[in-house]
Amino acid sequence: xxxxxxxxxxxxxxxxxxxxxxxxxxxxxxxxxxxxxxxxxxxxxxxxxxxxxxxxxxxxxxxxxxxxxxxxxxxxxxxxxxxxxxxxxxxxxxxxxxxxxxxxxxxxxxxxxx
Amino acid sequence: xxxxxxxxxxxxxxxxxxxxxxxxxxxxxxxxxxxxxxxxxxxxxxxxxxxxxxxxxxxxxxxxxxxxxxxxxxxxxxxxxxxxxxxxxxxxxxxxxxxxxxxxxxxxxxx
Numbered sequence: 346x347x348x349x350x351x352x353x354x355x356x357x358x359x360x361x362x363x364x365x366x367x368x369x370x371x372x373x374x375x376x377x378x379x380x381x382x383x384x385x386x387x388x389x390x391x392x393x394x395x396x397x398x399x400x401x402x403x404x405x406x407x408x409x410x411x412x413x414x415x416x417x418x419x420x421x422x423x424x425x426x427x428x429x430x431x432x433x434x435x436x437x438x439x440x441x442x443x444x445x446x447x448x449x450x451x452x453x454x455x456x457x458x459x
Numbered sequence: 460x461x462x463x464x465x466x467x468x469x470x471x472x473x474x475x476x477x478x479x480x481x482x483x484x485x486x487x488x489x490x491x492x493x494x495x496x497x498x499x500x501x502x503x504x505x506x507x508x509x510x511x512x513x514x515x516x517x518x519x520x521x522x523x524x525x526x527x528x529x530x531x532x533x534x535x536x537x538x539x540x541x542x543x544x545x546x547x548x549x550x551x552x553x554x555x556x557x558x559x560x561x562x563x564x565x566x567x568x569x570x
Contacts (some may be wrong), residue, residue: 351501379559388549388561389502433501437556444490445556446515449501 346371349436351450359458364421366453368434371415377437377445378410380419382430383452389433393419424457431455463488463552463562471568472540478567480535484552485560490514491533492559493525494549502549508533509555537567545569 349370358364366380377396381389393408395401395417401408407420417436421428431452437445464483472478484491490509494502504517508527527533531552537544550562 349501353499386547386566388564390561391559439556444507444509444514446492446504446507446517447551447553447556447559448504449494451501 347450348372348438348448349434349450351432351434351453353451353453355454355456357456357458358424360424360426362424362457364424364428364455364457366419366421366432366434366455368417368419368450369415370417370434370436372436372438373412373415375436375438378408378417379435379437379447380406380408380417381433381435381449383433384430389435389449421455424455426457426459429455429457463550463560465548465550465562465565467565468563469566469568471570473570474540474542476540477536477538478540480537480548480550480565480567481532482535482550482552482562483532484550488552488554488558488560489531490553490555491527491531492551492553493533493535494551495519495544496547496549496564498546505535507556540569542569 380393383389395408409418433452434450492507493505496502506516522538547564553559
C-alpha cells in the first residue's frame, strides 16, 4: 500500500463547475495535510493546508479532512481554465524522527475546459 | 526575503558520470529535504538533512548521497548515473519539518 494515494486522472470538468480531488493516506498518526498545485515543468505551489477534521475554506478552494477514514479532499469551486494543473496531496509523516518528512501522492491532473 | 535557491537549473550528464546538485534554504529554515520527480509522477522523497546529519531516507540506493553545511545549505550527489535518474530534482526547506518551501528544481537529463 502506498503511503499517499491519489487517482491520477485526468479529471476533466467544464468551466464554472466544481472539481473534486481525493486522497487517502496510510499513517494514522499524521497530523498535517497539504494540497499543492503544480504546473508543467514548475515546482509545487502550496494552495491549502489542513490540520483538523472538517472543512477549511480559502476563496474558491475547500479542503476536507477525515482522520478516522484517513481521507483528504480538495474542492475547487467555479473552476477556471487557469486551474488546469496537477494537484498533489502531501502528508507530513513523523515516524521515529522529530523532523517530519513530506510524502506526496502521484498527483491528479485536472483539465478545465472552456 | 530569499526563497529556496537551487543550482544548476538544467544539467545534461552521460551514463556512469557523477552529478552534484545544490540548494540554499529559505532564510530561517534549518532542514533540507530532497525529492526526485519523474515525468508524470509525484515527488519521491530521497532524504532529509537536519543539523548536518541525514535524518530520514526514502527508498533510494546508496548512489544517492548528500551533505548539509553549517549554513544549512545542502548538496545532493548521485554517482554512477543511470538513464532512469533523469528527472526534476526538488529541494524543499523547512524549520524542523514545518512550513515547507520548494525551490524551482534542477532538471537532470542522463544520456
